[in-house]
Each structure stands twice: as structure tokens, then as C-alpha cells.
Amino acid sequence: MAAQKELDTAVRVVHLTSSLCRRVQEKLLLPSENGGVHVESKDDDSPVTVADWSVQAVVSWVLSEVFGVGNVSIVAEEDTKALSEVDSSGLLASVLNTVNESLAEAPKYGLPKPDKPLGPSEILEAIGRCNSTGGPGGRHWVLDPVDGTLGFVRGDQYAVALALIEDGKVVLGVLGCPNYPTKKECLTNGCRQIMSKMPGSVSDGSQKGCVMYAKRGSGQAWMQPLLGGGQELRFPNSGRLLKVSSVDDPTLATVCEPVERANTNHLFTAGLTDSMGVKKQPLRVYSMVKYAAIACGDAEIFMKFAHLGYKEKIWDHAAGVVIVEEAGGVVTDAGGRPIDFSRGVYLEGLDRGIVACSGRALHDKIIGAVYASWDSSNL
Incomplete structure (x- = not known):
């Protein structure tokens, strides 16, 4: 079963990458002439942003650094095909800057950071390592770097999702939900109004954004608020126990x-x-x-x-x-x-x-x- 170190690392890296996503979404919602970020289209016509590749690179690099490259198998959504094309230098540069900006903050989350900024080949290598296909045996991390990309590019709900599967069973899961509101009615109609004032912030006086996590067999699931500026993550920190609704009608x-x-x-x-x-x-x-x-x-x-x-x-x-x-x-x-x-x-x-x-x-x-x-x- 999943060790505490793996849950600890997973929660920390989802906090880190949720912060990354907030910054990218803020830029994404700006007019393009003011620095809006790239949105590409995958083979299935769903949009993919700088955030998808950047989150995948950060998670891959951190897990490999903490547990060793040879001990980490990652199943993830993105590959390096679009980033490796000749005309994608600007896109790759955006991913490079985003990844290095995020990893520079890693110590605040209790995670390692590189001795020097990662280069393009290291970024592509980190993304490309996430090529496992899972299966019934072994231990495999499962990552959706930006789940709900359409919601992400529209300023709505999305999630950073990381799980660990051992011998075909999910043994831990972490969800970063940067736009999750304190009021249920804001799940579908309140996010963009808040973000139009100050993306990624608590502009209406209420907390928005959280990380949820659970380990199989614990009988407990937890929620932590996302960190604000200047805070450091202490795990577990100020989490509250989650409990499903008692409504059965x-x-x-x-x-x-x-x-x-x-x-x-x-x-x-x-x-x-x-x-x-x-x-x-x-x-x-x-x-x-x-x-x-x-x-x-x-x-x-x-x-x-x-x-x-x-x-x-x-x-x-x-x-x-x-x-x-x-x-x-x-x-x-x-x-x-x-x-x-x-x-x-x-x-x-x-x-x-x-x-x-x-x-x-x-x-x-x-x-x-x-x-x-x-x-x-x-x-």
C-alpha cells in the first residue's frame, strides 16, 4: 500500500502545480495583446495549454527527484509531439519559463528544486517519461495535468489530478481544484465573475481553491485550502475532514x-x-x-x-x-x-x-x- 512519503509528496506537488495553473489561467484570460498564453489543439480537437505540459513536467521531475527515475512509472495524458515540432519554439519557451518559475518555488512546498533552471531537453525528457501504460502489476502514478481543459481556458472549473495505482488498485488520490468555491451555487456561475476581478485570488472575501486527498483504507478524505502569497506548506496543514452528504432521497x-x-x-x-x-x-x-x-x-x-x-x-x-x-x-x-x-x-x-x-x-x-x-x- 501507499507509504506516507508518497502521499506527502503527492499532496505537496499538487499544491505546487495548482499554483502554477492559477498563474497560467490568469494570463490566459488576458487579451492576447496583453500577454495571453498559447492554446494549441490536440488530435481529438480538445484544447491543450501551456499549463498541461508544464504541470506534467513539474510532477514528473519532482517524483523522479524524490523517488528516483528508475522507481517512477507515470501514466499521463500529454506527450511531446507538438512541443518538439520545428515551429513550436515559442510554445516550448513558454513551457520552459512556466516550469522553471514553478520549480523555483518548490522549497516553499517542502519539495526539491533544480540546482539550475531546466533546459529545453530536460523539460521534454520529463514530459516524455510519462509514457507508462499502467496495467495489473506494479506501481504506477496516474496524472491528468489539467483535467477539464475546456473549463480551464474558459475561466471555469478544472482540476490537477494525481493518483497512485498499485497492482491495479488505486491506493491514493489527490485533486487540486484551484477554482473550487466555498458556495455550491458558484460551481457553475460564480467562478468567472470572481476571476474577472482578480484571477486566482480571494477577491470576494471568501476562500476559493483547495487540494483534496485520500489514502485507500484510511476511511478519511481531507481538504486543504490552497496556499496564499508568502505561506509555506506544512503537511498536513489546516486540513478539514471530508464527509459525503447524508441525503438518500x-x-x-x-x-x-x-x-x-x-x-x-x-x-x-x-x-x-x-x-x-x-x-x-x-x-x-x-x-x-x-x-x-x-x-x-x-x-x-x-x-x-x-x-x-x-x-x-x-x-x-x-x-x-x-x-x-x-x-x-x-x-x-x-x-x-x-x-x-x-x-x-x-x-x-x-x-x-x-x-x-x-x-x-x-x-x-x-x-x-x-x-x-x-x-x-x-x-
Whole structure:
């Protein structure tokens, strides 16, 4: 099982990279003539920013430095293809500056920093090392450097997600949620208004942003506020214990679902919630922040039913699943089976979809409704 040093390091590096993301998002929301950052497009047409590569480079470098390059296997979303192209020198320079700016602050988070700034080849090497495909054996870190990139580039919710899988089981998870608000109603409509005043700051008098984490078998999940200027991270510091909501009546439940229509079937989810008597409108949120909302008690249900042919990836779920479960929630596929993280990059064998709930009673009601609704659906 995961050692305390690994959890300690993971929490620290997610704090560090969440701070990195805040700075990049602030620049991203500026007009381009005022220094807005690069946004490129990946093969699947989803946007990828300087933050994605920079977070991946920082996490890879820190984990390799702390545990040794030969002892670290990382499954992550990004590769170096776009950064290595001849016409990408400006993009690589932005990543280089962002990474070195972040690593210079690493000691504040109790982490090592390089003796001198990293060069382009070292940055590309760090990103490229994250090429593991996971599997049923061994220990593999799983990273989504910026989960919910669309939310990120739009000034909305996103997450830095890091988990550790041992012999196919998620043993720890950490979620950095830099825009997570203190008020649930701000999850979808309050972030950009706040950020337009002063991105990445506490401009409305309330704390915004946190890191959540859990270790398998501990029965505990924790939340820490993100550090402000001049603070140093003392782990664990000022964390509060997370507990899922006690609501088990679907008519009172808040349901989270993805914003994007491309990889989720909103119509089926709407029909399912209607059949269960859910009265509230769905809370559509980018990224694994949906898992965070359940772990915090801000929502009771997260359901995702992908369109035919879409394959869920382990980095989109690993960290969130263990945090919800250790906070007292239940996460399975739509057939009621535990999520299988042992089969590589994808969640192969997933039964129809994913259902995360604040408790067993509510979960069982949803699984029953899924079976009742499935035959009449168009999936």
C-alpha cells in the first residue's frame, strides 16, 4: 500500500502545480495583446495549454527527484509531439519559463528544486517519461495535468489530478481544484465573475481553491485550502475532514454531470433522473471537480453515460474515485461493479457508465433505475 512519503509528496506537488495553473489561467484570460498564453489543439480537437505540459513536467521531475527515475512509472495524458515540432519554439519557451518559475518555488512546498533552471531537453525528457501504460502489476502514478481543459481556458472549473495505482488498485488520490468555491451555487456561475476581478485570488472575501486527498483504507478524505502569497506548506496543514452528504432521497439530491455533450449522453441521464423523481436541475461541471463536489457533500450523485465507442481513461477518474470512497461514498460502473483500473490506460470492461453516490442506499436506487431504463434508451 501507499507509504506516507508518497502521499506527502503527492499532496505537496499538487499544491505546487495548482499554483502554477492559477498563474497560467490568469494570463490566459488576458487579451492576447496583453500577454495571453498559447492554446494549441490536440488530435481529438480538445484544447491543450501551456499549463498541461508544464504541470506534467513539474510532477514528473519532482517524483523522479524524490523517488528516483528508475522507481517512477507515470501514466499521463500529454506527450511531446507538438512541443518538439520545428515551429513550436515559442510554445516550448513558454513551457520552459512556466516550469522553471514553478520549480523555483518548490522549497516553499517542502519539495526539491533544480540546482539550475531546466533546459529545453530536460523539460521534454520529463514530459516524455510519462509514457507508462499502467496495467495489473506494479506501481504506477496516474496524472491528468489539467483535467477539464475546456473549463480551464474558459475561466471555469478544472482540476490537477494525481493518483497512485498499485497492482491495479488505486491506493491514493489527490485533486487540486484551484477554482473550487466555498458556495455550491458558484460551481457553475460564480467562478468567472470572481476571476474577472482578480484571477486566482480571494477577491470576494471568501476562500476559493483547495487540494483534496485520500489514502485507500484510511476511511478519511481531507481538504486543504490552497496556499496564499508568502505561506509555506506544512503537511498536513489546516486540513478539514471530508464527509459525503447524508441525503438518500433522490427527490432532494443534486446530480452532477459533464458539461460537454461530445462524450456523455445528457438525454439518457435526464430520463433516468426524471424516473427517480429528481427535482433539481443538474449541476454541469467541468472535470473531476464533480467527484470533489460529492466528497465535500455539495452534491449527491455523479453519473456519466458515454456515447457508443467512447472509452473512459483512467486519469479522468482514479484520483476522484478514491477520494469519494474514503469520504464515505460509493463509486461503481452502471452495473454496480467496482471500477477496474488494472487494464491499462482505458477503463476496459466498463458496464455502460459510471455512477458515484454519497451513500449505498442512494446508489442502489440509481443502479435499479439504470436497469429499468436501459432497454428503452437509445444507447
